[in-house]
Amino acid sequence: MDSKSNVALKASEPPIADSEPESESAARSTHAIPIPDQAPAVEPRVPFSTWLKTTGIRYGVRTLALIVALVFWQLASTHGLHAYVNFENIPAPSVVGAALITELTGQEFYLHILYSMERVAIAYGLAVVIGVLLGIAMGRSRWAEDIILPYIELLRPIPAVAWIPLAILMLPTEQASIIFITFLGALFPIVLNTTHGVEQTNDVLIRAARSLGASNASILRHVILPGAMPSIVAGLAIGMGVAWFSLLAGEIISGQYGIGYYTWNSYTLIQYPQIIIGMLTIGGLGTLCTLLVRSACKPLLKWQAKGGRS
Structure with a gap:
Protein backbone atom coordinates (compact mmCIF):
# COMPACT_ATOMS: atom_id res chain seq x y z
CA MET A 1 0.00 0.00 0.00
CA ASP A 2 1.50 3.32 -1.04
CA SER A 3 1.67 6.53 0.80
CA LYS A 4 -1.30 8.00 -1.05
CA SER A 5 -3.63 5.23 0.20
CA ASN A 6 -2.42 5.72 3.79
CA VAL A 7 -3.23 9.38 3.57
CA ALA A 8 -6.70 8.53 2.22
CA LEU A 9 -7.39 6.09 5.09
CA LYS A 10 -6.37 8.63 7.72
CA ALA A 11 -8.57 11.23 6.12
CA SER A 12 -11.58 8.84 6.19
CA GLU A 13 -11.17 8.07 9.95
CA PRO A 14 -13.46 10.13 12.28
CA PRO A 15 -11.64 12.95 13.98
CA ILE A 16 -10.76 12.51 17.66
CA ALA A 17 -12.63 14.93 19.93
CA ASP A 18 -10.16 17.31 21.40
CA SER A 19 -12.58 18.86 23.85
CA GLU A 20 -15.73 17.92 25.76
CA PRO A 21 -19.12 19.38 25.00
CA GLU A 22 -19.59 22.89 26.26
CA SER A 23 -22.33 21.89 28.72
CA GLU A 24 -20.20 19.19 30.41
CA SER A 25 -17.15 21.40 30.58
CA ALA A 26 -19.20 24.21 32.04
CA ALA A 27 -20.65 21.88 34.66
CA ARG A 28 -17.22 20.57 35.60
CA SER A 29 -15.79 24.04 35.77
CA THR A 30 -18.66 25.06 38.02
CA HIS A 31 -17.98 22.18 40.43
CA ALA A 32 -14.27 22.75 40.27
CA ILE A 33 -14.48 26.33 41.47
CA PRO A 34 -14.50 26.34 45.30
CA ILE A 35 -17.35 28.36 46.77
CA PRO A 36 -16.19 30.25 49.82
CA ASP A 37 -18.23 29.91 53.01
CA GLN A 38 -20.49 32.80 53.68
CA ALA A 39 -19.48 34.83 56.68
CA PRO A 40 -22.07 34.93 59.46
CA ALA A 41 -24.25 37.97 59.40
CA VAL A 42 -23.25 40.54 61.96
CA GLU A 43 -26.06 42.48 63.53
CA PRO A 44 -25.51 46.19 63.20
CA ARG A 45 -24.95 48.09 66.40
CA VAL A 46 -27.82 50.28 67.48
CA PRO A 47 -26.73 53.89 67.99
CA PHE A 48 -27.09 55.24 71.50
CA SER A 49 -29.53 57.91 70.36
CA THR A 50 -31.81 55.28 68.80
CA TRP A 51 -31.61 53.11 71.93
CA LEU A 52 -32.42 56.14 74.08
CA LYS A 53 -35.51 56.96 72.02
CA THR A 54 -36.87 53.41 72.22
CA THR A 55 -35.64 51.24 75.09
CA GLY A 56 -34.36 54.12 77.21
CA ILE A 57 -37.73 55.84 77.26
CA ARG A 58 -39.50 52.63 78.22
CA TYR A 59 -37.22 52.00 81.19
CA GLY A 60 -37.53 55.65 82.12
CA VAL A 61 -41.31 55.34 82.27
CA ARG A 62 -41.05 52.23 84.42
CA THR A 63 -38.64 53.91 86.82
CA LEU A 64 -40.88 56.97 87.02
CA ALA A 65 -43.86 54.76 87.87
CA LEU A 66 -41.94 53.24 90.79
CA ILE A 67 -40.84 56.67 92.00
CA VAL A 68 -44.45 57.91 91.96
CA ALA A 69 -45.51 54.91 94.04
CA LEU A 70 -42.71 55.56 96.57
CA VAL A 71 -43.65 59.23 96.88
CA PHE A 72 -47.30 58.35 97.45
CA TRP A 73 -46.30 55.73 100.03
CA GLN A 74 -44.07 58.24 101.84
CA LEU A 75 -46.77 60.92 101.96
CA ALA A 76 -49.52 58.48 102.96
CA SER A 77 -47.47 57.00 105.82
CA THR A 78 -46.18 60.35 107.04
CA HIS A 79 -49.63 61.98 107.16
CA GLY A 80 -51.45 58.84 108.33
CA LEU A 81 -53.77 58.53 105.36
CA HIS A 82 -56.89 56.56 106.22
CA ALA A 83 -59.06 56.14 103.12
CA TYR A 84 -60.35 52.56 103.50
CA VAL A 85 -56.69 51.47 103.48
CA ASN A 86 -55.05 52.56 106.72
CA PHE A 87 -51.46 53.82 106.39
CA GLU A 88 -51.10 54.90 110.03
CA ASN A 89 -49.18 51.77 111.10
CA ILE A 90 -47.31 51.31 107.81
CA PRO A 91 -43.67 52.45 108.07
CA ALA A 92 -42.61 55.01 105.50
CA PRO A 93 -40.03 54.18 102.79
CA SER A 94 -37.45 56.25 104.61
CA VAL A 95 -37.87 54.09 107.74
CA VAL A 96 -37.76 50.90 105.70
CA GLY A 97 -34.63 52.09 103.91
CA ALA A 98 -32.84 52.81 107.19
CA ALA A 99 -33.78 49.35 108.49
CA LEU A 100 -32.55 47.78 105.24
CA ILE A 101 -29.17 49.43 105.60
CA THR A 102 -28.92 47.99 109.11
CA GLU A 103 -29.79 44.51 107.83
CA LEU A 104 -27.23 44.73 105.04
CA THR A 105 -24.43 45.44 107.51
CA GLY A 106 -24.92 42.04 109.16
CA GLN A 107 -24.52 38.49 107.86
CA GLU A 108 -27.80 36.88 108.91
CA PHE A 109 -29.84 38.61 106.21
CA TYR A 110 -27.57 37.22 103.47
CA LEU A 111 -27.86 33.79 105.06
CA HIS A 112 -31.64 33.93 104.70
CA ILE A 113 -31.25 34.84 101.02
CA LEU A 114 -28.80 32.00 100.34
CA TYR A 115 -31.05 29.40 101.94
CA SER A 116 -34.05 30.55 99.90
CA MET A 117 -32.06 30.67 96.65
CA GLU A 118 -30.77 27.15 97.22
CA ARG A 119 -34.25 25.77 97.84
CA VAL A 120 -35.70 27.49 94.79
CA ALA A 121 -32.84 26.32 92.56
CA ILE A 122 -33.27 22.67 93.54
CA ALA A 123 -37.07 22.65 93.43
CA TYR A 124 -37.30 24.64 90.20
CA GLY A 125 -34.69 22.50 88.44
CA LEU A 126 -36.63 19.34 89.28
CA ALA A 127 -39.89 20.97 88.19
CA VAL A 128 -38.44 21.98 84.81
CA VAL A 129 -37.12 18.50 83.99
CA ILE A 130 -40.18 16.56 85.19
CA GLY A 131 -42.72 19.14 84.04
CA VAL A 132 -41.41 19.42 80.47
CA LEU A 133 -41.18 15.64 80.10
CA LEU A 134 -44.72 15.11 81.42
CA GLY A 135 -46.03 17.93 79.24
CA ILE A 136 -44.48 16.46 76.10
CA ALA A 137 -45.86 13.01 76.93
CA MET A 138 -49.35 14.40 77.56
CA GLY A 139 -49.27 16.50 74.42
CA ARG A 140 -48.20 13.62 72.16
CA SER A 141 -50.08 10.68 73.68
CA ARG A 142 -53.74 10.50 74.62
CA TRP A 143 -53.01 7.54 76.88
CA ALA A 144 -50.46 9.57 78.82
CA GLU A 145 -52.89 12.48 79.08
CA ASP A 146 -55.69 10.25 80.35
CA ILE A 147 -53.39 8.78 83.00
CA ILE A 148 -51.58 11.93 84.18
CA LEU A 149 -54.16 14.71 83.76
CA PRO A 150 -56.52 13.54 86.55
CA TYR A 151 -53.67 13.80 89.06
CA ILE A 152 -52.71 17.24 87.77
CA GLU A 153 -56.24 18.61 87.95
CA LEU A 154 -56.86 17.08 91.39
CA LEU A 155 -53.65 18.29 93.03
CA ARG A 156 -53.23 21.65 91.30
CA PRO A 157 -55.95 23.58 93.23
CA ILE A 158 -54.52 22.53 96.62
CA PRO A 159 -52.70 25.55 98.11
CA ALA A 160 -49.11 25.28 99.22
CA VAL A 161 -50.00 25.80 102.89
CA ALA A 162 -52.24 22.71 102.84
CA TRP A 163 -49.30 20.55 101.76
CA ILE A 164 -47.15 21.50 104.76
CA PRO A 165 -48.47 18.95 107.34
CA LEU A 166 -48.35 16.09 104.84
CA ALA A 167 -44.87 17.09 103.64
CA ILE A 168 -43.57 17.11 107.21
CA LEU A 169 -45.03 13.62 107.79
CA MET A 170 -43.72 12.16 104.52
CA LEU A 171 -40.22 13.66 104.26
CA PRO A 172 -37.39 13.24 106.77
CA THR A 173 -36.16 16.85 107.05
CA GLU A 174 -37.63 20.33 106.99
CA GLN A 175 -35.36 21.22 104.09
CA ALA A 176 -36.81 18.40 102.01
CA SER A 177 -40.34 19.45 102.96
CA ILE A 178 -39.81 23.03 101.82
CA ILE A 179 -38.22 21.90 98.55
CA PHE A 180 -41.13 19.51 97.93
CA ILE A 181 -43.72 22.27 98.46
CA THR A 182 -41.79 24.65 96.20
CA PHE A 183 -41.46 21.93 93.58
CA LEU A 184 -45.22 21.37 93.48
CA GLY A 185 -45.87 25.07 93.04
CA ALA A 186 -43.58 25.31 90.02
CA LEU A 187 -44.55 21.97 88.48
CA PHE A 188 -48.16 22.51 87.47
CA PRO A 189 -47.74 25.69 85.33
CA ILE A 190 -44.83 24.09 83.48
CA VAL A 191 -46.75 20.86 82.78
CA LEU A 192 -49.90 22.57 81.55
CA ASN A 193 -48.14 25.15 79.36
CA THR A 194 -45.89 22.51 77.82
CA THR A 195 -48.89 20.31 77.07
CA HIS A 196 -50.72 23.22 75.47
CA GLY A 197 -47.74 24.13 73.31
CA VAL A 198 -47.21 20.57 72.09
CA GLU A 199 -50.91 20.13 71.30
CA GLN A 200 -50.97 23.36 69.27
CA THR A 201 -48.17 22.22 66.94
CA ASN A 202 -49.39 22.30 63.33
CA ASP A 203 -50.11 18.74 62.23
CA VAL A 204 -49.33 19.66 58.62
CA LEU A 205 -45.71 20.30 59.57
CA ILE A 206 -45.49 16.96 61.34
CA ARG A 207 -46.90 15.08 58.33
CA ALA A 208 -44.58 16.95 55.97
CA VAL A 223 -40.70 20.48 64.65
CA ILE A 224 -42.62 19.94 67.89
CA LEU A 225 -40.26 21.51 70.45
CA PRO A 226 -39.56 24.70 68.43
CA GLY A 227 -43.28 25.14 67.81
CA ALA A 228 -44.13 24.61 71.48
CA MET A 229 -41.26 26.71 72.81
CA PRO A 230 -43.26 29.97 73.31
CA SER A 231 -45.75 28.16 75.55
CA ILE A 232 -42.95 26.31 77.35
CA VAL A 233 -41.09 29.56 78.08
CA ALA A 234 -44.29 31.14 79.40
CA GLY A 235 -44.78 28.15 81.69
CA LEU A 236 -41.19 28.41 82.93
CA ALA A 237 -41.64 32.08 83.78
CA ILE A 238 -44.96 31.51 85.56
CA GLY A 239 -43.54 28.51 87.38
CA MET A 240 -40.69 30.60 88.76
CA GLY A 241 -43.12 33.11 90.25
CA VAL A 242 -45.29 30.40 91.79
CA ALA A 243 -42.15 28.71 93.14
CA TRP A 244 -41.30 31.79 95.22
CA PHE A 245 -44.90 32.01 96.40
CA SER A 246 -44.85 28.38 97.52
CA LEU A 247 -41.42 28.78 99.11
CA LEU A 248 -42.75 31.56 101.30
CA ALA A 249 -45.54 29.33 102.60
CA GLY A 250 -43.14 26.48 103.33
CA GLU A 251 -40.58 28.62 105.13
CA ILE A 252 -43.18 30.36 107.26
CA ILE A 253 -44.35 27.12 108.86
CA SER A 254 -41.39 24.76 108.83
CA GLY A 255 -38.29 26.82 108.18
CA GLN A 256 -35.47 28.09 110.35
CA TYR A 257 -33.75 30.17 107.68
CA GLY A 258 -34.98 31.82 104.51
CA ILE A 259 -36.73 35.01 103.44
CA GLY A 260 -40.13 33.53 104.26
CA TYR A 261 -39.04 32.66 107.77
CA TYR A 262 -37.43 36.09 108.11
CA THR A 263 -40.70 37.82 107.14
CA TRP A 264 -42.88 35.71 109.45
CA ASN A 265 -40.45 36.02 112.35
CA SER A 266 -40.44 39.81 111.91
CA TYR A 267 -44.23 39.78 112.19
CA THR A 268 -44.14 37.78 115.42
CA LEU A 269 -41.57 40.23 116.83
CA ILE A 270 -43.66 43.23 115.67
CA GLN A 271 -40.86 44.54 113.45
CA TYR A 272 -42.89 46.23 110.74
CA PRO A 273 -39.99 47.60 108.66
CA GLN A 274 -38.44 44.13 108.51
CA ILE A 275 -41.77 42.71 107.28
CA ILE A 276 -41.73 45.07 104.30
CA ILE A 277 -38.04 44.33 103.70
CA GLY A 278 -38.82 40.62 103.53
CA MET A 279 -41.75 41.19 101.17
CA LEU A 280 -39.76 43.43 98.82
CA THR A 281 -36.82 41.02 98.89
CA ILE A 282 -39.07 38.16 97.82
CA GLY A 283 -40.50 40.29 95.03
CA GLY A 284 -37.06 41.41 93.88
CA LEU A 285 -35.57 37.92 93.90
CA GLY A 286 -38.60 36.50 92.11
CA THR A 287 -38.41 39.21 89.44
CA LEU A 288 -34.67 38.67 88.98
CA CYS A 289 -35.06 34.91 88.63
CA THR A 290 -37.88 35.33 86.10
CA LEU A 291 -35.73 37.69 84.03
CA LEU A 292 -32.89 35.17 84.11
CA VAL A 293 -35.23 32.43 82.88
CA ARG A 294 -36.49 34.61 80.02
CA SER A 295 -32.96 35.65 79.08
CA ALA A 296 -31.76 32.04 79.07
CA CYS A 297 -34.67 30.98 76.83
CA LYS A 298 -34.41 33.97 74.48
CA PRO A 299 -32.01 32.25 72.01
CA LEU A 300 -34.58 29.47 71.59
CA LEU A 301 -37.15 31.99 70.31
CA LYS A 302 -35.09 33.77 67.65
CA TRP A 303 -37.29 32.31 64.91
CA GLN A 304 -40.43 33.87 66.39
CA ALA A 305 -41.67 37.05 64.72
CA LYS A 306 -42.10 39.98 67.03
CA GLY A 307 -45.61 41.28 67.36
CA GLY A 308 -46.33 44.95 67.01
CA ARG A 309 -47.42 47.00 70.00
CA SER A 310 -48.28 50.63 70.25
Whole structure:
Protein backbone atom coordinates (compact mmCIF):
# COMPACT_ATOMS: atom_id res chain seq x y z
CA MET A 1 0.00 0.00 0.00
CA ASP A 2 1.50 3.32 -1.04
CA SER A 3 1.67 6.53 0.80
CA LYS A 4 -1.30 8.00 -1.05
CA SER A 5 -3.63 5.23 0.20
CA ASN A 6 -2.42 5.72 3.79
CA VAL A 7 -3.23 9.38 3.57
CA ALA A 8 -6.70 8.53 2.22
CA LEU A 9 -7.39 6.09 5.09
CA LYS A 10 -6.37 8.63 7.72
CA ALA A 11 -8.57 11.23 6.12
CA SER A 12 -11.58 8.84 6.19
CA GLU A 13 -11.17 8.07 9.95
CA PRO A 14 -13.46 10.13 12.28
CA PRO A 15 -11.64 12.95 13.98
CA ILE A 16 -10.76 12.51 17.66
CA ALA A 17 -12.63 14.93 19.93
CA ASP A 18 -10.16 17.31 21.40
CA SER A 19 -12.58 18.86 23.85
CA GLU A 20 -15.73 17.92 25.76
CA PRO A 21 -19.12 19.38 25.00
CA GLU A 22 -19.59 22.89 26.26
CA SER A 23 -22.33 21.89 28.72
CA GLU A 24 -20.20 19.19 30.41
CA SER A 25 -17.15 21.40 30.58
CA ALA A 26 -19.20 24.21 32.04
CA ALA A 27 -20.65 21.88 34.66
CA ARG A 28 -17.22 20.57 35.60
CA SER A 29 -15.79 24.04 35.77
CA THR A 30 -18.66 25.06 38.02
CA HIS A 31 -17.98 22.18 40.43
CA ALA A 32 -14.27 22.75 40.27
CA ILE A 33 -14.48 26.33 41.47
CA PRO A 34 -14.50 26.34 45.30
CA ILE A 35 -17.35 28.36 46.77
CA PRO A 36 -16.19 30.25 49.82
CA ASP A 37 -18.23 29.91 53.01
CA GLN A 38 -20.49 32.80 53.68
CA ALA A 39 -19.48 34.83 56.68
CA PRO A 40 -22.07 34.93 59.46
CA ALA A 41 -24.25 37.97 59.40
CA VAL A 42 -23.25 40.54 61.96
CA GLU A 43 -26.06 42.48 63.53
CA PRO A 44 -25.51 46.19 63.20
CA ARG A 45 -24.95 48.09 66.40
CA VAL A 46 -27.82 50.28 67.48
CA PRO A 47 -26.73 53.89 67.99
CA PHE A 48 -27.09 55.24 71.50
CA SER A 49 -29.53 57.91 70.36
CA THR A 50 -31.81 55.28 68.80
CA TRP A 51 -31.61 53.11 71.93
CA LEU A 52 -32.42 56.14 74.08
CA LYS A 53 -35.51 56.96 72.02
CA THR A 54 -36.87 53.41 72.22
CA THR A 55 -35.64 51.24 75.09
CA GLY A 56 -34.36 54.12 77.21
CA ILE A 57 -37.73 55.84 77.26
CA ARG A 58 -39.50 52.63 78.22
CA TYR A 59 -37.22 52.00 81.19
CA GLY A 60 -37.53 55.65 82.12
CA VAL A 61 -41.31 55.34 82.27
CA ARG A 62 -41.05 52.23 84.42
CA THR A 63 -38.64 53.91 86.82
CA LEU A 64 -40.88 56.97 87.02
CA ALA A 65 -43.86 54.76 87.87
CA LEU A 66 -41.94 53.24 90.79
CA ILE A 67 -40.84 56.67 92.00
CA VAL A 68 -44.45 57.91 91.96
CA ALA A 69 -45.51 54.91 94.04
CA LEU A 70 -42.71 55.56 96.57
CA VAL A 71 -43.65 59.23 96.88
CA PHE A 72 -47.30 58.35 97.45
CA TRP A 73 -46.30 55.73 100.03
CA GLN A 74 -44.07 58.24 101.84
CA LEU A 75 -46.77 60.92 101.96
CA ALA A 76 -49.52 58.48 102.96
CA SER A 77 -47.47 57.00 105.82
CA THR A 78 -46.18 60.35 107.04
CA HIS A 79 -49.63 61.98 107.16
CA GLY A 80 -51.45 58.84 108.33
CA LEU A 81 -53.77 58.53 105.36
CA HIS A 82 -56.89 56.56 106.22
CA ALA A 83 -59.06 56.14 103.12
CA TYR A 84 -60.35 52.56 103.50
CA VAL A 85 -56.69 51.47 103.48
CA ASN A 86 -55.05 52.56 106.72
CA PHE A 87 -51.46 53.82 106.39
CA GLU A 88 -51.10 54.90 110.03
CA ASN A 89 -49.18 51.77 111.10
CA ILE A 90 -47.31 51.31 107.81
CA PRO A 91 -43.67 52.45 108.07
CA ALA A 92 -42.61 55.01 105.50
CA PRO A 93 -40.03 54.18 102.79
CA SER A 94 -37.45 56.25 104.61
CA VAL A 95 -37.87 54.09 107.74
CA VAL A 96 -37.76 50.90 105.70
CA GLY A 97 -34.63 52.09 103.91
CA ALA A 98 -32.84 52.81 107.19
CA ALA A 99 -33.78 49.35 108.49
CA LEU A 100 -32.55 47.78 105.24
CA ILE A 101 -29.17 49.43 105.60
CA THR A 102 -28.92 47.99 109.11
CA GLU A 103 -29.79 44.51 107.83
CA LEU A 104 -27.23 44.73 105.04
CA THR A 105 -24.43 45.44 107.51
CA GLY A 106 -24.92 42.04 109.16
CA GLN A 107 -24.52 38.49 107.86
CA GLU A 108 -27.80 36.88 108.91
CA PHE A 109 -29.84 38.61 106.21
CA TYR A 110 -27.57 37.22 103.47
CA LEU A 111 -27.86 33.79 105.06
CA HIS A 112 -31.64 33.93 104.70
CA ILE A 113 -31.25 34.84 101.02
CA LEU A 114 -28.80 32.00 100.34
CA TYR A 115 -31.05 29.40 101.94
CA SER A 116 -34.05 30.55 99.90
CA MET A 117 -32.06 30.67 96.65
CA GLU A 118 -30.77 27.15 97.22
CA ARG A 119 -34.25 25.77 97.84
CA VAL A 120 -35.70 27.49 94.79
CA ALA A 121 -32.84 26.32 92.56
CA ILE A 122 -33.27 22.67 93.54
CA ALA A 123 -37.07 22.65 93.43
CA TYR A 124 -37.30 24.64 90.20
CA GLY A 125 -34.69 22.50 88.44
CA LEU A 126 -36.63 19.34 89.28
CA ALA A 127 -39.89 20.97 88.19
CA VAL A 128 -38.44 21.98 84.81
CA VAL A 129 -37.12 18.50 83.99
CA ILE A 130 -40.18 16.56 85.19
CA GLY A 131 -42.72 19.14 84.04
CA VAL A 132 -41.41 19.42 80.47
CA LEU A 133 -41.18 15.64 80.10
CA LEU A 134 -44.72 15.11 81.42
CA GLY A 135 -46.03 17.93 79.24
CA ILE A 136 -44.48 16.46 76.10
CA ALA A 137 -45.86 13.01 76.93
CA MET A 138 -49.35 14.40 77.56
CA GLY A 139 -49.27 16.50 74.42
CA ARG A 140 -48.20 13.62 72.16
CA SER A 141 -50.08 10.68 73.68
CA ARG A 142 -53.74 10.50 74.62
CA TRP A 143 -53.01 7.54 76.88
CA ALA A 144 -50.46 9.57 78.82
CA GLU A 145 -52.89 12.48 79.08
CA ASP A 146 -55.69 10.25 80.35
CA ILE A 147 -53.39 8.78 83.00
CA ILE A 148 -51.58 11.93 84.18
CA LEU A 149 -54.16 14.71 83.76
CA PRO A 150 -56.52 13.54 86.55
CA TYR A 151 -53.67 13.80 89.06
CA ILE A 152 -52.71 17.24 87.77
CA GLU A 153 -56.24 18.61 87.95
CA LEU A 154 -56.86 17.08 91.39
CA LEU A 155 -53.65 18.29 93.03
CA ARG A 156 -53.23 21.65 91.30
CA PRO A 157 -55.95 23.58 93.23
CA ILE A 158 -54.52 22.53 96.62
CA PRO A 159 -52.70 25.55 98.11
CA ALA A 160 -49.11 25.28 99.22
CA VAL A 161 -50.00 25.80 102.89
CA ALA A 162 -52.24 22.71 102.84
CA TRP A 163 -49.30 20.55 101.76
CA ILE A 164 -47.15 21.50 104.76
CA PRO A 165 -48.47 18.95 107.34
CA LEU A 166 -48.35 16.09 104.84
CA ALA A 167 -44.87 17.09 103.64
CA ILE A 168 -43.57 17.11 107.21
CA LEU A 169 -45.03 13.62 107.79
CA MET A 170 -43.72 12.16 104.52
CA LEU A 171 -40.22 13.66 104.26
CA PRO A 172 -37.39 13.24 106.77
CA THR A 173 -36.16 16.85 107.05
CA GLU A 174 -37.63 20.33 106.99
CA GLN A 175 -35.36 21.22 104.09
CA ALA A 176 -36.81 18.40 102.01
CA SER A 177 -40.34 19.45 102.96
CA ILE A 178 -39.81 23.03 101.82
CA ILE A 179 -38.22 21.90 98.55
CA PHE A 180 -41.13 19.51 97.93
CA ILE A 181 -43.72 22.27 98.46
CA THR A 182 -41.79 24.65 96.20
CA PHE A 183 -41.46 21.93 93.58
CA LEU A 184 -45.22 21.37 93.48
CA GLY A 185 -45.87 25.07 93.04
CA ALA A 186 -43.58 25.31 90.02
CA LEU A 187 -44.55 21.97 88.48
CA PHE A 188 -48.16 22.51 87.47
CA PRO A 189 -47.74 25.69 85.33
CA ILE A 190 -44.83 24.09 83.48
CA VAL A 191 -46.75 20.86 82.78
CA LEU A 192 -49.90 22.57 81.55
CA ASN A 193 -48.14 25.15 79.36
CA THR A 194 -45.89 22.51 77.82
CA THR A 195 -48.89 20.31 77.07
CA HIS A 196 -50.72 23.22 75.47
CA GLY A 197 -47.74 24.13 73.31
CA VAL A 198 -47.21 20.57 72.09
CA GLU A 199 -50.91 20.13 71.30
CA GLN A 200 -50.97 23.36 69.27
CA THR A 201 -48.17 22.22 66.94
CA ASN A 202 -49.39 22.30 63.33
CA ASP A 203 -50.11 18.74 62.23
CA VAL A 204 -49.33 19.66 58.62
CA LEU A 205 -45.71 20.30 59.57
CA ILE A 206 -45.49 16.96 61.34
CA ARG A 207 -46.90 15.08 58.33
CA ALA A 208 -44.58 16.95 55.97
CA ALA A 209 -41.53 16.05 58.06
CA ARG A 210 -42.64 12.42 58.26
CA SER A 211 -43.17 12.26 54.47
CA LEU A 212 -39.58 13.43 54.01
CA GLY A 213 -38.35 10.49 56.06
CA ALA A 214 -37.82 12.20 59.43
CA SER A 215 -37.84 9.93 62.46
CA ASN A 216 -40.01 10.52 65.51
CA ALA A 217 -37.01 11.82 67.46
CA SER A 218 -36.16 14.28 64.65
CA ILE A 219 -39.76 15.45 64.44
CA LEU A 220 -39.82 16.02 68.20
CA ARG A 221 -36.54 17.93 68.13
CA HIS A 222 -36.93 20.01 64.97
CA VAL A 223 -40.70 20.48 64.65
CA ILE A 224 -42.62 19.94 67.89
CA LEU A 225 -40.26 21.51 70.45
CA PRO A 226 -39.56 24.70 68.43
CA GLY A 227 -43.28 25.14 67.81
CA ALA A 228 -44.13 24.61 71.48
CA MET A 229 -41.26 26.71 72.81
CA PRO A 230 -43.26 29.97 73.31
CA SER A 231 -45.75 28.16 75.55
CA ILE A 232 -42.95 26.31 77.35
CA VAL A 233 -41.09 29.56 78.08
CA ALA A 234 -44.29 31.14 79.40
CA GLY A 235 -44.78 28.15 81.69
CA LEU A 236 -41.19 28.41 82.93
CA ALA A 237 -41.64 32.08 83.78
CA ILE A 238 -44.96 31.51 85.56
CA GLY A 239 -43.54 28.51 87.38
CA MET A 240 -40.69 30.60 88.76
CA GLY A 241 -43.12 33.11 90.25
CA VAL A 242 -45.29 30.40 91.79
CA ALA A 243 -42.15 28.71 93.14
CA TRP A 244 -41.30 31.79 95.22
CA PHE A 245 -44.90 32.01 96.40
CA SER A 246 -44.85 28.38 97.52
CA LEU A 247 -41.42 28.78 99.11
CA LEU A 248 -42.75 31.56 101.30
CA ALA A 249 -45.54 29.33 102.60
CA GLY A 250 -43.14 26.48 103.33
CA GLU A 251 -40.58 28.62 105.13
CA ILE A 252 -43.18 30.36 107.26
CA ILE A 253 -44.35 27.12 108.86
CA SER A 254 -41.39 24.76 108.83
CA GLY A 255 -38.29 26.82 108.18
CA GLN A 256 -35.47 28.09 110.35
CA TYR A 257 -33.75 30.17 107.68
CA GLY A 258 -34.98 31.82 104.51
CA ILE A 259 -36.73 35.01 103.44
CA GLY A 260 -40.13 33.53 104.26
CA TYR A 261 -39.04 32.66 107.77
CA TYR A 262 -37.43 36.09 108.11
CA THR A 263 -40.70 37.82 107.14
CA TRP A 264 -42.88 35.71 109.45
CA ASN A 265 -40.45 36.02 112.35
CA SER A 266 -40.44 39.81 111.91
CA TYR A 267 -44.23 39.78 112.19
CA THR A 268 -44.14 37.78 115.42
CA LEU A 269 -41.57 40.23 116.83
CA ILE A 270 -43.66 43.23 115.67
CA GLN A 271 -40.86 44.54 113.45
CA TYR A 272 -42.89 46.23 110.74
CA PRO A 273 -39.99 47.60 108.66
CA GLN A 274 -38.44 44.13 108.51
CA ILE A 275 -41.77 42.71 107.28
CA ILE A 276 -41.73 45.07 104.30
CA ILE A 277 -38.04 44.33 103.70
CA GLY A 278 -38.82 40.62 103.53
CA MET A 279 -41.75 41.19 101.17
CA LEU A 280 -39.76 43.43 98.82
CA THR A 281 -36.82 41.02 98.89
CA ILE A 282 -39.07 38.16 97.82
CA GLY A 283 -40.50 40.29 95.03
CA GLY A 284 -37.06 41.41 93.88
CA LEU A 285 -35.57 37.92 93.90
CA GLY A 286 -38.60 36.50 92.11
CA THR A 287 -38.41 39.21 89.44
CA LEU A 288 -34.67 38.67 88.98
CA CYS A 289 -35.06 34.91 88.63
CA THR A 290 -37.88 35.33 86.10
CA LEU A 291 -35.73 37.69 84.03
CA LEU A 292 -32.89 35.17 84.11
CA VAL A 293 -35.23 32.43 82.88
CA ARG A 294 -36.49 34.61 80.02
CA SER A 295 -32.96 35.65 79.08
CA ALA A 296 -31.76 32.04 79.07
CA CYS A 297 -34.67 30.98 76.83
CA LYS A 298 -34.41 33.97 74.48
CA PRO A 299 -32.01 32.25 72.01
CA LEU A 300 -34.58 29.47 71.59
CA LEU A 301 -37.15 31.99 70.31
CA LYS A 302 -35.09 33.77 67.65
CA TRP A 303 -37.29 32.31 64.91
CA GLN A 304 -40.43 33.87 66.39
CA ALA A 305 -41.67 37.05 64.72
CA LYS A 306 -42.10 39.98 67.03
CA GLY A 307 -45.61 41.28 67.36
CA GLY A 308 -46.33 44.95 67.01
CA ARG A 309 -47.42 47.00 70.00
CA SER A 310 -48.28 50.63 70.25
